[in-house]
Amino acid sequence: MIRGVLLDLAGVIYEGDRALPGAIDAVARLHQAGLPLRFVTNTTRRTKRELLERLTRLGLDISADELFTPGQAARDWLKERDCMPVLVVHPNLEREFEDIPAREKHAVVVGDAGNAFDYAHLNRAFRELIGGAELIALAKNRTFKDDDGKLSLDAGAFVTALEYASGKTATVLGKPAHAFFAAALSSMHCPPEDAVMVGDDAEADVAGALRARLGHALLVRTGKYRPGDEDRFTPKPTATVSDLAAAADWILDCRS
Amino acid sequence: MIRGVLLDLAGVIYEGDRALPGAIDAVARLHQAGLPLRFVTNTTRRTKRELLERLTRLGLDISADELFTPGQAARDWLKERDCMPVLVVHPNLEREFEDIPAREKHAVVVGDAGNAFDYAHLNRAFRELIGGAELIALAKNRTFKDDDGKLSLDAGAFVTALEYASGKTATVLGKPAHAFFAAALSSMHCPPEDAVMVGDDAEADVAGALRARLGHALLVRTGKYRPGDEDRFTPKPTATVSDLAAAADWILDCRS
Numbered sequence: 001m002i003r004g005v006l007l008d009l010a011g012v013i014y015e016g017d018r019a020l021p022g023a024i025d026a027v028a029r030l031h032q033a034g035l036p037l038r039f040v041t042n043t044t045r046r047t048k049r050e051l052l053e054r055l056t057r058l059g060l061d062i063s064a065d066e067l068f069t070p071g072q073a074a075r076d077w078l079k080e081r082d083c084m085p086v087l088v089v090h091p092n093l094e095r096e097f098e099d100i101p102a103r104e105k106h107a108v109v110v111g112d113a114g115n116a117f118d119y120a121h122l123n124r125a126f127r128e129l130i131g132g133a134e135l136i137a138l139a140k141n142r143t144f145k146d147d148d149g150k151l152s153l154d155a156g157a158f159v160t161a162l163e164y165a166s167g168k169t170a171t172v173l174g175k176p177a178h179a180f181f182a183a184a185l186s187s188m189h190c191p192p193e194d195a196v197m198v199g200d201d202a203e204a205d206v207a208g209a210l211r212a213r214l215g216h217a218l219l220v221r222t223g224k225y226r227p228g229d230e231d232r233f234t235p236k237p238t239a240t241v242s243d244l245a246a247a248a249d250w251i252l253d254c255r256s
Numbered sequence: 257m258i259r260g261v262l263l264d265l266a267g268v269i270y271e272g273d274r275a276l277p278g279a280i281d282a283v284a285r286l287h288q289a290g291l292p293l294r295f296v297t298n299t300t301r302r303t304k305r306e307l308l309e310r311l312t313r314l315g316l317d318i319s320a321d322e323l324f325t326p327g328q329a330a331r332d333w334l335k336e337r338d339c340m341p342v343l344v345v346h347p348n349l350e351r352e353f354e355d356i357p358a359r360e361k362h363a364v365v366v367g368d369a370g371n372a373f374d375y376a377h378l379n380r381a382f383r384e385l386i387g388g389a390e391l392i393a394l395a396k397n398r399t400f401k402d403d404d405g406k407l408s409l410d411a412g413a414f415v416t417a418l419e420y421a422s423g424k425t426a427t428v429l430g431k432p433a434h435a436f437f438a439a440a441l442s443s444m445h446c447p448p449e450d451a452v453m454v455g456d457d458a459e460a461d462v463a464g465a466l467r468a469r470l471g472h473a474l475l476v477r478t479g480k481y482r483p484g485d486e487d488r489f490t491p492k493p494t495a496t497v498s499d500l501a502a503a504a505d506w507i508l509d510c511r512s
Contacts (some may be wrong), residue, residue: 117375119409124408125397142421143382153375153382157421162414187267 002216002254003107004190006028006181006209007077009041009051011200011223019058020222021246027060029248032253036188040068040138040181040197043175043200043203044111045090048072068173068184070138071096074109077136085109086120086128089138094221106133110162110170112144112155124156129166132211135159139174141204145224175201176208183213198247202229202237210235216254218247258472258510260389260446260487262437262465265297265441267308267456267479267501272403275314276478277279278501283316285504290509292444296324296328296437298395298460300367300411301346319357326430327352330365333392333429341365342384344377344414345394362389366418366426368400368411370461378414385422398461419475432464436477438496441470452510454503455496458485458493466491472510 002142013023022193039062043051049071055062071093078085087094089111095111108125111198140156159170174180196216199205200223201225208215219230219237222244230240230251242249263269269279286293304325311318319342327349332342340359343350344365353365353369364381368396396412415426428435441451452472455461456479465473475486475493478500486496497503 004483046313081492093414113375114428119369119371119373123409127406131405137354150383151386153379153417153421156398157378157382157417160420161417165409165413167398229299 001194001252002035002196002198003194005035005037005251006040006183006184006195006197006214007037007177007244008197008199008201008223009039009055010043010207011225012198012220013039013060014054014058014224015145017054020243024059026244027116030251031219033252035251035255036066036190037048038066038184038188040175040184041052041131042070042141042201044070044093044138044174045181046092047096049090067197068180070111070180072179073173073183074136074138074181075100078107078109081105081107081109086133087111087134088113088116088125089207090114092114104168107136108133108162109136109138110155110159111138112141113158117153117158122161126165127160129162129168133172135162135166135168137170137172137174139204140170140172141201143224147254151226161209165207175199175204176211178212181209181212181214189227196251198244200225206237207233209237210238218250220244220247257450258291258442258452258507259450260444260452261507262296262451262453262470262498263293264431264453264455264457264479265311266299267401267481268333268476269316270310270314270455271296271479273310274443276321276499280315282504286507289508290301292433292446294322294324294440294444296431296440298397298457300326300328300349300394300430302348303368305351306348309350317345317458321443324436324443326436329429329433329439330392330394331356333427334363336375337361337363339363339390340393342381342389343382344369344372346370346372346502357397362387364389364391364418365394365430365465366411367394368397373409373414377379378417379402382418382421385418391418391422391424393426393428393430395460396426396428397457399480403411407425407482430459431455432467434468437465437468437470441449444479448461452494452507454500456481459489463489463491474506476500476503507511 051130137159141154197209306510397410402408453465
């Protein structure tokens with residue numbers, strides 16, 4: 001039985017500034033069937049507030065409680081540990097952390113920084129790490145589908161670079177962290193085995209969800225999907241479908 | 257019996273623009289004892305010619321045949337395979353490759369690029385890799401001792417980043433590649449078991465030389481050495497000594 005749905009955003013709901021064909025309608029059909037939905041993204045180039053505004057513009061009017069971002073998870077993580085962040089993130093995301101006061105304990109926080117991934121930023125972060133700071137990865141994705149339609153380097157490459165040089169292991173806060181999936185599921189009182197995740201990243205979305213003991217995970221052939229992705233990571237997807245519309249059909253078939 | 261000596265450069269012979277105390281004298285003593293020497297460096301911020309000029313200025317007048325650099329190894333590698341390089345290297349090193357003509361087969365060549373490690377360069381290299389190019393690491397060192405005396409990120413961090421995102425494994429041409437040690441040893445007709453390597457990098461210099469079956473490898477406590485390095489990698493150094501002068505004492509004691 002499926003009692004809750006987790007949806008990735010980029011590459012599943014939208015690409016760039018446009019909704020993917022059939023995606024908004026698929027979300028409406030899931031809603032109409034009475035299925036609770038949560039949106040879990042590893043996107044770290046925008047604040048949570050900007051992501052919500054973008055979804056509203058696309059016709060998805062969801063509340064802040066329905067959207068889970070690694071930036072928010074990092075704010076919570078830093079707060080609980082009285083840590084201040086040393087940021088290697090996109091300039092857009094810096095606002096997410098601007099109200100955190102200076103503190104003695106430091107944590108290097110790495111997101112998809114884009115052009116801010118330069119030697120000076122990375123070397124400053126490396127020196128913080130060998131000086132005692134913890135390493136926090138908002139996400140460890142390898143690639144993302146860029147505005148030109150091609151794959152580009154995602155945060156994971158740079159997290160790995162810092163791990164290699166410092167000898168530290170990053171704590172990943174976004175997908176596939178179990179706690180990230182668990183927070184979204186718990187907000188809709190859905191046990192993991194009754195949930196399904198839909199994503200275009202066979203590693204962080206699909207294998208990650210299944211490792212976090214979700215009952216089902218669907219890989220869509222949109223976004224960053226490339227042929228063969230379904231066989232590249234384990235566990236393999238419950239099913240691979242063409243897009244979110246087909247994923248909604250799969251989910252609704254399961255319930256009927 | 258020791259019949260040949262391999263010496264690292266940065267952190268062993270010199271630091272910045274100055275010879276380390278006792279280093280030039282130590283080289284002279286090894287020479288006077290009739291021991292053949294070769295210099296094997298992973299430095300990739302200068303061409304081989306510029307390195308030779310720097311050594312001359314420091315009072316070490318050696319010939320091109322006595323110095324082994326990853327840049328030279330890369331030139332040979334590309335030539336043998338009819339490949340053209342896509343460079344992620346320091347601007348100073350680009351000259352080393354400027355006469356290689358355009359060819360159909362591409363290889364991404366990564367050195368210690370310093371500030372040229374920016375997102376645009378790295379993403380261009382990543383796209384070449386997923387388009388079919390091979391990945392060549394001039395070196396995979398984690399850190400180096402920077403001009404300000406602190407450790408900084410070395411090429412290895414960025415090589416690892418590209419490996420992680422592309423799924424490819426780099427071919428390393430500098431230390432600890434067996435072929436790199438072997439080329440230096442063969443040029444002085446010295447079997448590996450009769451050779452000693454002296455370096456400040458416990459991983460690439462010391463563990464690397466012992467894995468390449470050299471009889472001995474000495475770790476010096478100069479350059480990038482940090483307390484505990486002798487226990488950080490296996491195989492462990494044959495001995496850990498204060499500097500190149502002490503290493504020369506150790507080697508000459510072995511022969512007496």
